[in-house]
Amino acid sequence: FIAWGLTHLFTGRAAFLHLGAITATIMSANVFMIIIPNQKIVVADLIAGRKPDPKYGKIAKQRSLHNNYLTLPVLFLMLSNHYPLAFGTQFNWVIASLVFIIGVLIRHYFNTVHARKGNPHWTWLGAAVLFMIIIWLSTVPKVLTGEPKTSAASAAAQVYIASAHFPAVRDTVLGRCSMCHTEEPVYEGIYHAPKGVLLDTDERIAEHAREIYIQAGRAHAMPPANVTQITDQERALLVAWFEGAGK
Structure with missing residues (x-):
């Protein structure tokens, strides 16, 4: 919904950059408002000889994982200024949404492999299918609205x-x-x-x-x-x- 709204407020180019900036702001907030403060609490407890509450580590890990999954989409969005085929279409908000899904799929594959929890090759198939959809959306002609010119x-x-x-x-x-x-x-x-x-x-x-x-x-x-x-x-x-x- 954010992507759809931004493309109706700004040009496609500006909407992609704003969406990237919003995502990057969320990632930064995770670091400076959750991860680092929680780390300081844990370190302070250890220095004082107290047993740290594990909830702070769990929350920080969760936000770190969120940032991990958002890395690839935010990189694409911040570089999208160079790819008019992505934003220069009436379906640019759909493309932006699919980019997020593709980024999550790719990161999920590497996260799973690095954690030695399996080898989910299906993620590449899903990413490839979504990428083909993006290619199609970036080249299809404008849908006629049927509205007569006034x-x-x-x-x-x-x-x-x-x-x-x-x-x-x-x-x-x-x-x-x-x-x-x-x-x-x-x-x-x-x-x-x-x-x-x-x-x-x-x-x-x-x-x-x-x-x-x-x-x-x-x-x-x-x-x-x-x-x-x-x-x-x-x-x-x-x-x-x-x-x-x-x-």
Whole structure:
């Protein structure tokens, strides 16, 4: 539910980073608020010659085990900024949830083997199946909602099309973005437009003016790693287009 909520508050990229930060905060809290204080209590009892209460060790061990299982998911989430196929889809919250399950399965295998309690090979099968599901979710096209476009949206789009900057903006978007954001992407490895966003016509470019402004104009998040080498002048053009529309 946290992953779902974050993806509805932030972009996929930001949601993954926030989810990673929340998980890391929980892990840190386990250490500084439970594990270390309990250890100090046990050490103090030993120094004083008292028999330590075993409950403190059990609680600390439990929280340490929790952190152990969260290690792989938090690493992926904090590095997810480099993997747009993970967060650039409408199913990004599902992918984030599956990453947690995969991380737990992998850690369970190693924990069990290291404790000499067996060799649960089934965990790898489960992780592989979930990973294949993630691959599928990251490439499936956007599910059509069937909601008709409102006249207000069309009217707003016309404002951006009427801008004096639009001809240059259209050339920039078609040259830097539409190889992925089109019905049939031509960029290698991209089979469907990321997040279902299409930027191959005047109307579609105008409908996504705000996203273009934020992701390519202000945040420089798109194109990923600037693979199409969009220039600073072109980014400034996108900003001027969006901010100046309708004025």
